[in-house]
Amino acid sequence: MPTVVSLTTDFGTADWFVGAMKAVIAGIAPDAHLIDITHGIAPGDIRTGALALRAAVPWFPPGSIHVAVVDPGVGSERRAIAIRTPHACFIGPDNGLLTWAATDIEEIRVLANTSLFLQPVSHTFHGRDIFAPVAAHLAAGHPFSDLGPAIESHEILPWPTPVIAASIIHGEVVHVDHFGNAITNIPAEHLPGDTCARVTCGPFAAPLRASYAAVAPGEPVAVRGSTGLLELAVRDGSAATVFGIARGAAVEVAL
């Protein structure tokens, strides 16, 4: 069974950057199965990169290797790291990008074994020269313990925890997706089982329903989204466009 290697970057797909990373991986681990999570993270947007990983990683087979490169600090002193969890390995810059997806951490190592890097290492494209080859060597069976020295901690990106009171939850929008749905930081398990809850976000106000299809076309609706988080939507439309919802907008759930 081929090892799955996922890729998540802010490189876009107009240039050759992702292709170069995949070429490096194919040379080292020819049987690896490459899966793009996304290359559409806005340049330097570590938070959205972290969220994409958090949302996608649980669906990968055990033993997958996740390479993530949203790396505005490339060439600086920021460390390159690898994280091992019971289900996966993560490779990327130590800037918080990996923290929301890499849970139950068993081991963190600094990427210091330069024999696994391409040489010479450029100062501007560690995706190609460090992260891709290290991930490929792991996929080809190289031991995790040989990547570099173990470290005790890494850069943490704090998850914006919602405030849950007796009759109200205060949260925020953490992502607006391709459809204009607004994904919040409010976990579905904190939402009431019945459907009395009312969700507001600026001019957006809607009941909590089981699916988009529970309201008429064009109507606003709140749902338990597929990432396990409350989502604000407009059926057959864009909540972001209709209600001007953007990341960071305050959301309230009246229980």
Added chain:
Amino acid sequence: MPTVVSLTTDFGTADWFVGAMKAVIAGIAPDAHLIDITHGIAPGDIRTGALALRAAVPWFPPGSIHVAVVDPGVGSERRAIAIRTPHACFIGPDNGLLTWAATDIEEIRVLANTSLFLQPVSHTFHGRDIFAPVAAHLAAGHPFSDLGPAIESHEILPWPTPVIAASIIHGEVVHVDHFGNAITNIPAEHLPGDTCARVTCGPFAAPLRASYAAVAPGEPVAVRGSTGLLELAVRDGSAATVFGIARGAAVEVAL
């Protein structure tokens, strides 16, 4: 020989949705060969999704499995179906999306075998929770007959048949592609073998020629397109931009 599984969605590539679908497939059918047809269908645009499938599917090897998700009715009562033809299987919502590609149908089944779904099934992302795993189980050898009960009919999206008279064909634009070429509903086999035909569409007027290169740069031209349909083009330019051609525009071929 690995089974090919194609994916066609309106999910875009900025989020993690396609990656999550592929992760699910890789977990169930590790040897499947995944090929993206497109994820750039406009949200909810079933017609363009159906056209993309119609245009791409004939070029796939026999036995390919085509997963298509343009599914504005997700979470509603619309059925999820699988269609078997002599050359391929199709998996998707029963909303007409599959009808232009799935010809010579041998068998249609409702996806009702929930043991093949991810559990729990979300109400908003059947691509990940139903369509991807069912396609993967098929790719891994699970029998088609076990997907759910057979049904006699499914939702049909009517093809906009052109009107063919003695000296004129009345058709319409069914798609404007990335190059600004306007693809029509007029089959190439209804066009005359010689090159006397004149094609008009609003301000666009051009002769029927063998290729774009038969006219000077910047000049309009009509060709038998690579999908077997009449196309309106501008050499080294965009017919859509130059002549303001959009989907649905009326096209006339004077024979």
Added chain:
Amino acid sequence: MPTVVSLTTDFGTADWFVGAMKAVIAGIAPDAHLIDITHGIAPGDIRTGALALRAAVPWFPPGSIHVAVVDPGVGSERRAIAIRTPHACFIGPDNGLLTWAATDIEEIRVLANTSLFLQPVSHTFHGRDIFAPVAAHLAAGHPFSDLGPAIESHEILPWPTPVIAASIIHGEVVHVDHFGNAITNIPAEHLPGDTCARVTCGPFAAPLRASYAAVAPGEPVAVRGSTGLLELAVRDGSAATVFGIARGAAVEVAL
């Protein structure tokens, strides 16, 4: 070890064109490992296609096959060719697209063995009907010498060589990437080892530094880029946007 087949086109990803090419390849060479370099080349932009190939190809494993289709002359008399080098094969139109990547050429052949094409060949989509199947047959082991007659020369796209004087280098911007970095035609090996050099491009003026991170956020900087060429950047920003830099802009390096 599966043969890697790379794809570089101006087809975009909104339509089914790339999917159709991959389907054809999968039918002929089921074990080929397909890697997209990019499909985001602007329509007909041969120069950027050639640059993407030049930048990506060196990172592929030996024996890779590179299919490139930026082909405004499709259907005209322009030839379709294959080029063999010590490390790779290239398949594409004879319009200069392959010349910056295909160095140390050992053999050039015109694609004339029509038994390797799909039949009938369309006049508008040789990517699907000629280039993809020929590449796939090569990947499946078909001999290069059987593709068609050898030729002595092919269409050359001249590289815009910079002018190097005693105390100044005159070059130009050859590409603006997804991040707004401006890649120039000035090879890194012509730049001084120290950091006294000053780089200007219209209103852009910056020192040559080792990495983006060597300057403060928002500040301009020039670096030896990952393609071996001088790049103009703004840390955590877009040089293209901030300074209005576009392809073709004159660049000066004062040594």
